[in-house]
Amino acid sequence: MFAGRASAAGAAVGPSPAVTGGKGGKFSVEELYGFNKKPKVNRGNSGKPDKSDAKKETKEKEESVLASQILEAARRLMERRRLEIYLKECDVTMEQSLMPYRNLGKSGLRISCLGLGTWVTFGSQITDEMAERLLTVAYDSGVNLFDTAEVYASGRAETTLGNILKKKGWRRSSYVVTTKIYWGGQAETERGLSRKHIIEGLRGSLSRLQLDYVDIVFANRSDINSPMEEVVRAMTFVIDQGLAMYWGTSRWNAVEIMEAYSIARQFNLVPPVCEQAEYHYFQRDKVELHLPELYHKIGVGAMTWSPLACGLLTGKYNEGVPERSRAAMKGYSWLKERLCSEEGKKQLSKIKDLHLLADRMNCTLAQLAIAWCLRSEGVSSVLLGVSNTDQLLENLGSLRVLTQLTPPLVAEMDTLLGNKPRNPKKVVRS
Numbered sequence: 514m515f516a517g518r519a520s521a522a523g524a525a526v527g528p529s530p531a532v533t534g535g536k537g538g539k540f541s542v543e544e545l546y547g548f549n550k551k552p553k554v555n556r557g558n559s560g561k562p563d564k565s566d567a568k569k570e571t572k573e574k575e576e577s578v579l580a581s582q583i584l585e586a587a588r589r590l591m592e593r594r595r596l597e598i599y600l601k602e603c604d605v606t607m608e609q610s611l612m613p614y615r616n617l618g619k620s621g622l623r624i625s626c627l628g629l630g631t632w633v634t635f636g637s638q639i640t641d642e643m644a645e646r647l648l649t650v651a652y653d654s655g656v657n658l659f660d661t662a663e664v665y666a667s668g669r670a671e672t673t674l675g676n677i678l679k680k681k682g683w684r685r686s687s688y689v690v691t692t693k694i695y696w697g698g699q700a701e702t703e704r705g706l707s708r709k710h711i712i713e714g715l716r717g718s719l720s721r722l723q724l725d726y727v728d729i730v731f732a733n734r735s736d737i738n739s740p741m742e743e744v745v746r747a748m749t750f751v752i753d754q755g756l757a758m759y760w761g762t763s764r765w766n767a768v769e770i771m772e773a774y775s776i777a778r779q780f781n782l783v784p785p786v787c788e789q790a791e792y793h794y795f796q797r798d799k800v801e802l803h804l805p806e807l808y809h810k811i812g813v814g815a816m817t818w819s820p821l822a823c824g825l826l827t828g829k830y831n832e833g834v835p836e837r838s839r840a841a842m843k844g845y846s847w848l849k850e851r852l853c854s855e856e857g858k859k860q861l862s863k864i865k866d867l868h869l870l871a872d873r874m875n876c877t878l879a880q881l882a883i884a885w886c887l888r889s890e891g892v893s894s895v896l897l898g899v900s901n902t903d904q905l906l907e908n909l910g911s912l913r914v915l916t917q918l919t920p921p922l923v924a925e926m927d928t929l930l931g932n933k934p935r936n937p938k939k940v941v942r943s
Contacts, residue, residue: 612655613912617893618814620759620786622728624689626887627909628658630818630896635661636669639900645677650902652683654909660816660896662693662733663718675722685724691816692718693763693789695733706736711747715756730757731789734764741772742780749782761787761816767803774811785813787893792817792886793826794867795860798934800889808891817886818896825852826882828864866929874922876914879904883911885926888918 614623629651635644648659659678661670671692678690694714697703702710715730730751732744748760762770762785770788777784788807792800792815800815807813821827830852851857864878871881886895899905927933 611912612657614657615893616814617729617759617816618786618808618891619812620814622689622759622786624658624894625656626894627656627883627912628660628816628894628896629656629905630898631659631661631670631674632665632818632898634670634898634900636666636671636673641673641676643901644673645680646902647899647905648674648677649681650905652681652688656909657688658691658894658896659688660691660818661718661722662731663714664693664696664733668717668721671718671721675724679723689728690722690724691729691731691761692722692727693731693733694718695736706732706739706744706747708743708747708750711744712751715751719756726755727757729759729761729787731761731763731787732765735762735766735769741769742776745773745776745782745784746780748785749777752783759783759786761785761789763789764791766799767807770807770813771811774813784811787814787816789816789818789896791819792889792892792895793820793822793882794863794885794930795822795932797932800892802934802936805891814893815889815891816894816896817892819898820883820886820895821879821898825857825860826864827877827879828868830861863930867926870926870929874914874917876910876917877907879907880911880914883908884914884918885923887911887915888923 612625612627615626616622617624629647631644634647639647651659659674661674663671665671666673674690678688692715694711695704695706697710697714697717703714704710711730711732715727719725719727730748732748736744748757751757752760760783762773765773765788770785774784776782788804790799790804796819800817804813804815808815824830834852852861867881868878871878874881876884883895883897886892897905897908899908
């Protein structure tokens with residue numbers, strides 16, 4: 514990720530010029546600590562080594578081990594300094610970049626409270642080189658959750674993610690990969706939640722990802738053509754086969770999730786642990802009213818997406834539709850129409866009001882919006898969608914803002930938005 518990383522392969526093995534101090538007039542770590550000099554061997558007049566050479570050799574080996582340890586510590590220190598300088602340039606401190614982790618619902622799986630999504634970007638909007646930079650910065654910043662789907666860019670998003678993970682060589686146990694199954698192809702049997710497509714679709718995803726398993730497989734929407742018992746049994750099967758660790762739902766309503774849970778309990782199958790749901794300022798009811806009840810009753814957590822409402826909440830559309838924005842992309846005319854609607858204009862007006870609040874808190878609109886999502890009960894993680902490293906680092910800065918979201922401040926935001934969900938009034942029995 515960072516330029517100028519010290520390399521053991523590049524360590525000097527001979528004496529350096531006394532004046533220049535190495536290539537380009539700069540000292541290497543080895544030269545700085547004096548580890549580049551060859552040990553001297555004392556020889557007698559006959560040119561043969563002295564009898565004490567064996568003891569000296571043992572001592573030199575011990576000194577070499579110690580020197581290697583000091584060298585490694587020096588390299589780590591230099592790497593941390595580079596990281597601090599890089600983050601300082603992006604106005605993020607090391608303390609701010611420490612990633613909090615949360616349980617996925619009431620399961621034991623610990624995931625970063627911010628995850629990296631691949632919708633729209635990987636295999637489509639951005640280059641593979643940019644995708645690799647994003648994944649690297651995210652991983653180095655503590656993000657351990659990477660989300661994709663078989664339908665994203667017709668499978669290219671999974672392929673891109675898989676290629677990067679293979680290239681980076683990170684320990685498989687150190688990160689979480691999730692994918693979603695529903696739309697897999699044009700044939701009638703290549704979509705939906707039949708047992709056939711769940712199993713075949715997941716195997717296809719694993720092939721593109723070049724992984725033995727995913728940590729979570731999601732049903733990407735409910736399927737009226739597939740019996741719920743068949744769906745739950747198929748998800749249990751892929752988990753028993755080691756193709757996935759957990760399963761979850763995406764864009765299911767509370768009744769459907771409860772039905773899946775009840776069937777799992779009835780037939781001793783594996784229940785869902787998480788629901789992926791859209792959540793932002795203008796999409797609140799499901800995550801704030803229905804999912805918390807499911808969390809407390811059956812332990813289903815929430816993994817939310819689109820915290821910035823496709824960029825609406827960043828303020829980029831306040832003065833129109835920028836040329837390279839998502840609303841200007843092919844296939845996103847629905848977003849442009851929404852922005853130009855009466856409801857869209859009202860939302861843009863509220864965003865301008867929130868801009869003043871963000872300025873007061875010394876943060877960006879995006880950071881405020883993401884922190885606002887993280888403060889909600891039952892939200893295990895918020896998935897980020899970014900197209901460059903500047904956006905990613907800005908979004909990671911929302912962790913600092915989260916600590917500033919006091920109850921009075923959240924109440925002030927609710928007043929500005931004017932759409933806080935209300936629980937139905939309970940009927941009081943006499």
